Amino acid sequence: QQPVQSPQAVILREGEDAVINCSSSKALYSVHWYRQKHGEAPVFLMILLKGGEQKGHDKISASFNEKKQQSSLYLTASQLSYSGTYFCGTERNNAGNMLTFGGGTRLMVKP
Amino acid sequence: DAGITQSPRYKITETGRQVTLMCHQTWSHSYMFWYRQDLGHGLRLIYYSAAADITDKGEVPDGYVVSRSKTENFPLTLESATRSQTSVYFCASTGIGGSSYEQYFGPGTRLTVT
Numbered sequence: 598q599q600p601v602q603s604p605q606a607v608i609l610r611e612g613e614d615a616v617i618n619c620s621s622s623k624a625l626y627s628v629h630w631y632r633q634k635h636g637e638a639p640v641f642l643m644i645l646l647k648g649g650e651q652k653g654h655d656k657i658s659a660s661f662n663e664k665k666q667q668s669s670l671y672l673t674a675s676q677l678s679y680s681g682t683y684f685c686g687t688e689r690n691n692a693g694n695m696l697t698f699g700g701g702t703r704l705m706v707k708p
Numbered sequence: 709d710a711g712i713t714q715s716p717r718y719k720i721t722e723t724g725r726q727v728t729l730m731c732h733q734t735w736s737h738s739y740m741f742w743y744r745q746d747l748g749h750g751l752r753l754i755y756y757s758a759a760a761d762i763t764d765k766g767e768v769p770d771g772y773v774v775s776r777s778k779t780e781n782f783p784l785t786l787e788s789a790t791r792s793q794t795s796v797y798f799c800a801s802t803g804i805g806g807s808s809y810e811q812y813f814g815p816g817t818r819l820t821v822t
Contacts, residue, residue: 598730599750629811637815638813638815639813641796641810641812644810655769684751686811693782694756695753695766696753696811697753697767698743698752701750
């Protein structure tokens with residue numbers, strides 16, 4: 598039931614763009630995105646709600662395809678500070694605040 | 709200080725011992741969660757609580773016990789620690805009522821069971 602993230606890892610140069618995908622086999626109410634730097638706690642980036650409402654970071658965008666139960670996180674003009682592991686957390690309908698996290702996508706941005 | 713804190717930050721214990729990990733938040737968030745993080749598995753939910761005295765199992769609850777007598781505290785107890793419980797444990801909390809609020813994570817507790 599864990600959502601599947603792809604790619605598992607990506608290396609970028611500063612200024613390049615990246616897309617991270619998250620796919621679930623279950624009907625979803627919302628998708629959350631978090632970033633975790635090495636040795637630190639995950640930090641919230643974005644929530645995408647069923648029905649299209651989006652809340653989050655103004656330098657990172659995301660989409661949520663409710664029909665396909667897929668979400669994508671778009672990182673444009675990447676900065677060194679974008680490096681870290683990105684996790685999607687999916688919330689199923691009527692699941693309250695329970696999230697199921699994907700395995701993560703490791704992103705490294707090089708100068 | 710305001711926020712969510714965990715203690716201890718590091719713990720080494722022996723197989724079979726009981727261990728309690730503490731979590732404290734100052735926001736009066738109704739929901740609190742315990743996750744474990746292992747390489748290759750991301751974050752897995754152990755237990756969660758919707759309010760004081762209301763707790764429920766998550767994805768991997770076996771071997772763990774929780775309680776929540778006060779809104780601000782959510783301790784996690786390993787009744788008889790096993791090597792497979794070596795992990796990094798994160799506590800998280802989220803806002804008042806409703807769903808789809810962002811979760812705030814504590815700094816984590818790195819537990820090693822020898």
